[in-house]
Amino acid sequence: MTAAPHDPAGELFELANRGRSRSRRRRDGGEAIIKVVLAGCAAFSVLITALIIAILAYEAARFFMDVSVVEFLTGTEWSPLLGEEKRFGVWPLVAGTLLVTLVAAIFALPTGLVTAVFLSEYAPAWLRAILKPVLEVLAGIPTVVYGFFALLVINPSLQWVAKVFTGEELFGSYSAGAAGIAVGIMILPIVTSLSEDALRSVPRGLRDGAYALGSTRFDTSVRVVIPGALGGIMASYLLAITRAIGETMIVALAAGGLAQLTVLPWRQVQTMTAYMVQIFLGDAPATGVEFKSSFAVAALLFLMTLLLTLAGYRILARFREEYE
């Protein structure tokens, strides 16, 4: 302590600082590696999208070397497997998909919203405690089970009802209607739980205000809560429709296998996904133009669901700001 000017406190501070910075540096180094690994995992999800688009675009392009894009997008006859001349007009498949989706939407969208309003505004706690698990069970049932249900319960029931009311055998063994109702049951929990989330996120104050003005629960629900949650409800509708369009096993089992342009729900139709099932189950040689056509159909399907998802994302983003 007698030697040159000495500053123990300063030295200690420096030592501590050095030690700290060393361990800091080490921690920061490990931290950087972990960050890169985590970001890499996130990048993987982008890679998946890129691969889907690349593969579908490449295979569809190969198909369009054999069949013109115009014929594919405007043709109204789809008979790739039968007949002398193969026809690749995609509209019957699109129409089949839309018909099944329409039936499902008519069934599930209003029902889902009403159930959501009931759960969020009306139902006492004990009933909620029963209904929420029921919906969760419905949401967890694999779609192939709904397909079984459509083929063996819904379609025969529809056959019977149609017979009683019209006296005619309207329904065959397969029908777009039966598949549509099953798809509707499948998307019902999606509509209900997402809409209910949206309804519940409407601030309590708005409800209290409506009640203070003498509204009944119905008035409050219809005039205040539903308009307030419109964004979330629309998003849930779009998501449910996306799921309905992409649904595969139900339509493969219950909608039939005949691609025809029809709006009659008792006819059988072939949807885009059902056609892909038919091809991939081995009805066509893997090198033929029929096989390639399934990739073009898949590309179109991907495009449709992409647009719907983007629309849903937009709507949600716009409405989310409102109460935050």
Place this chain on the structure above:
Amino acid sequence: MSDERTPNLPELVERGEPRSQSRRRAFDRGFLITCLAITAIAVLALGVLLGSILIEGLPGLRWSFFTEYASRDPAKAGIRAPLWGSIWVASICAIVALPIGIATAVWLEEFAPKNRITGFIRLNISNLAGVPSIVYGILGLTLFVRMFGLFGPIQAPELEIGGRLYAIYYDTMQEPIRVPAAERGVAPELKTGDIGYVQEIEETPDGDLIFTDRWTPVTLTIVPEDADAPEGYGIIEAWQAEEPADFEIERPWYYVQFPFGQSVLAGGLTLMLVVLPIVIISSQEALRAVPGSLRTGSLAMGATKWQTTRKVTLPASIPMIMTGSILAMSRAIGEAAPILVLGVALFITDTPSSLMDSFTVLPMQIYNWTSRWQEDFRALAATGIIVLLMVLLAFNAIAVLIRQKLQRPLS
């Protein structure tokens, strides 16, 4: 009672509003009754669904149903192969999807800056969640089953790792003998005194002969062509010894070939693609539910972001993450469409024992049985559905248990 207090009554009247309190009350009641009716219908639908399946399927639920393989005879058919296939595929899917999915969620919630790139990644993930599962099947087919054709056709893979290659010869007993070989298509040079392996055969009590997995070593004797070749195990005529009848690869569980072909590995990875966005989104929600005060507390103590994540945020959110992951796995177990696109064989009479074995899954088998016309097969489908639902029910029960046991209030 008329609603005199409402200030804009005239306007309401003009719009045709129900103006009296009693009428509005009636609307309210009517709506409530509608709700109850619809709810009752939903519960009824679930009841009919489960009831019809139970009635059709319960009689077929015997023990032999779990131990038998697929069969053309509905009375003998069982679900053993798809049950094990589902277990393999779901395990592979979980092992791959959970780390990647949770890591992605952690990055997005804890590390990622808020800018256009991460905004795009978020948008991309919600889009992936909306992609139909059959499209993932196409991706799996090209990426995993065929690997873009980079490694040659599925039947003759150009790259194999971990397998043991044997050349097959026939001895004078017409029994196949296998001899270790270095490369496909290149015959090992056989000499008298080399060791070959003969498959052991067992006789069942019924008198059927079955091939076992055991191989007995025999010493080979090569005899010249013109000699009167004695019959015996391990005695091979020279002309037979020149060229093996076939090449065969023994597959330990870790054997991998490129491309993967219609194997359990390809199936598991394809399902991983399907459930990855679900795992990511549910994990994100779990992380978001952790109160910010826990994070700031940890950061204020001098912990780094990763230390905070590892020691504070992740432990706090793990029950919710696990619940979401289990539900994602039950989705994977129920998926048939992506597996169907891979082109897996419908008639499997073996359980997978290596990553490269062929497989089928429960929903595929159910689809297969349902799509047949015979009444008996549809009953089988219903029994299969019962098994599938039991598996899913077990999953859900585990999820509920975890939620109840591990979840503590965080704030």
